[in-house]
Every structure is written in C-alpha cells, then in structure tokens.
Amino acid sequence: MNVHSKGLAPVLSSSSAAASETADARTGEILAAARQAFAEKGFDGASMQDLARAAGMSVGNFYRYFPSKAAIVQALIALDIEDMARDFEPVFASDDPIEAMRQQVRVRLVQHQCNHDGALWAEITATALRKPEIGLACGLMETTIAGYLIQAFAAATGFSLEQARTRFAAHAALMVMLVKSSAMMPQKDEQLRHDLNAMILRIIDQTLDEIAASGAKG
C-alpha cells in the first residue's frame, strides 16, 4: 500500500483522465448492451436489473451510470443523433447536396436492415407514444434529422433556412418516415423486401427531384 501511495497524486491525476476514458468506454458498452436488451425485451420488459446484467454490472453500479431507463433511451437517441450528424457531413460538404443525400439514403436503408435497427426504433416509437419523456427525446431526434435535411435542402436550392423550412418540412418528415418504416419492416421474403425498398427509394428520389426543381424555379 505504501509503495502505491507514494505515487498517489500523479497516479490519481493520470488515472483521472484514464478513469474518464474508462467511464466513456463503459458507458458505450452499457448502451450497446441496453440497445440489444430493449430490442429483445422491449422498454417495459427490460428491467434495470436486466439492463445491469446485460452490461455485466451490479445494479448499484449501473445506477451510477444511468438513473433510469428513460435516461438510457435518451442517451441512445443522442448517439443516433451523433451518427446522423456524421452522415450529413459529406452532404453539407458536397457541391450537389441532393445527389449526396440520395447516396446516403441508399447506404442507410441497407445498413439499418443489416444492423436490425428497426427493432429498437419500433420499440422507441411505441414507447414515445405513451411515455412523454421518451416522446420528447424521440421528437428531438426527428426534429434534428428533419433540421439537417432542411439545411441540406436550403443549400441545394438557394432558399434561406426559414424558406426551406416552410416549403420542405413535410418533405423532410416524409423522408424520415420512409427510412424508419423500411427499417421497421418485419422480415418479409427477400424479393418483396427488395421490391418494396426499390419503391421507397423511388419515392425518395421523386421527393428530392421535386425539391431540386422547386429551387430552380425559386
């Protein structure tokens, strides 16, 4: 003990940064485990005990990271918003934001299905309709995504953000709805899923065409 206590102060300060990194890593692990548990057991079916067990932690320790299931869902949504922000970087950097968005949507549709994001989204959508605190977090996510889309539409058309919001809010909401619905689709047979995704992409393309055209006119 003496041996260690000798270097306590420096160890503490360096371990404080390390501890913070460890805590971040731990938070990431908890959220990954919770994402899985919510998708498997549902928001109400997964207890804090289940979530702690899934993360390999004691319940007491678990509560130090997240005081409630709602806090976990809020953190999961915050992560998804961060992901989304990264997705939009190439869109905003592009000379042709509409074209960049087409590409993003194509990649996303396939990704969501491979990652089985739909199960968690369906769970969050259902919970949002009956629990106000989840509804708020969910609403924030949709508003944020719609905000990114509208920002990209403004860049593509030359409209101001405010004009773009007035004209294209429903276009943005439709795109969000379609991508979400596609991910939440139950596993149908391959051919039907393929055909349905092709139709969804066609609708998204038409929506983007309409936006691009209204910019040229505007």
Added chain:
Amino acid sequence: MNVHSKGLAPVLSSSSAAASETADARTGEILAAARQAFAEKGFDGASMQDLARAAGMSVGNFYRYFPSKAAIVQALIALDIEDMARDFEPVFASDDPIEAMRQQVRVRLVQHQCNHDGALWAEITATALRKPEIGLACGLMETTIAGYLIQAFAAATGFSLEQARTRFAAHAALMVMLVKSSAMMPQKDEQLRHDLNAMILRIIDQTLDEIAASGAKG
C-alpha cells in the same frame, strides 16, 4: 331456490344462448379494455393483472377468457382483420375498385388518427419484432390486408389473382406501410401533419394510378 329450480332446464337452455351472447359481449369489453391498456402501458408493461383490472374482472375469471397476452393480441388482430374485411366490401362491389380504394384510404387515414390506433399498432409492431407468436399474428394481418388489396387490383386490372400477386405485391405492401406509418406518426403540429398526409395520399394515388395503367397495358 325451489321456485327457481323448477324451471331449471328451460332456463338453462335459454340462458345458454344468452350466456353465449353475454360471453361475446364480455369478450368485446375485455378486448376494448386491453386495446387501451396495451396502448397506455405497452405489451410488456401491462400485466394480466392490469388487463383483468382494466376489464373490471378477477384475474381468475379473466384467464377463462384469455389464457395469455399473446392470445389477446391475436384476438385484437382478428378484430382488425374483420374491420378490414368490411372496409373492402364496397371496394369489391364497386365498378371502379381503384377509385373506391382511394376513397377508403382517405377515410381510413383520418379515422386511424382520430381513434389513436397508431399507439396500439406501434406497440404490436415493436412486439412482433421480438416475440415470434405476435410476429406470426401480425404477419397474418399484413398478409390478409395485402391479399385484399391484391384481389382488388386483380379486379381492377383484369389480371388473374396470381398475376396480380406477382406484379403488385410490393405496391400492396407499400400501401399498408404508408397507412400504418401515418397512424403511428407522433402528434406533430397540425400543418405538418396535414401536409405530410397530403403527400402520403399523393403517393398512394400514384401507386394506384400505376396499377390501373399497367392493367390497361396488360
């Protein structure tokens, strides 16, 4: 007691029919209460105790009607399928099934939002993705609705049922998805909801136009 037991046999036989009607009415009440409870508490959040209490029954008596929550969801889905069958009667009776379907969809979009069907559908969609028995019942519902749509498309185009299924399965799935998504939309501001519904109707109209046109070509 003697007074009553005198007429026991006839009372029993007439009360047997009455009892059966009472049981049907009781089942209807249970399902209405369960629909509400699932929408409010979620499939996993609502216990059999909660559901019995919502129906104003003892748990023991409740189990005589429904042995499990899955059985209740299956019965709710069966009711929705019956509703749907009734909705399609005017479509099948119409000289212009496509036009009749446009009308139905318009009515349904508004109805679902007024009845708040979305909360229950969202709950069932989420549960279907993680509980195979609910997934099956949910799959049956989507297959049945898609079947009605395809039957109407066949009637409208002159294609055989089999041809219509091959050509229009994805069209039918898209329509089901759009109506469901619209109902599951969280309460957004009036204007946005109105604009978004207008877009959804436009997509459904285009989908129906495409089907009608492919019939004329076929």
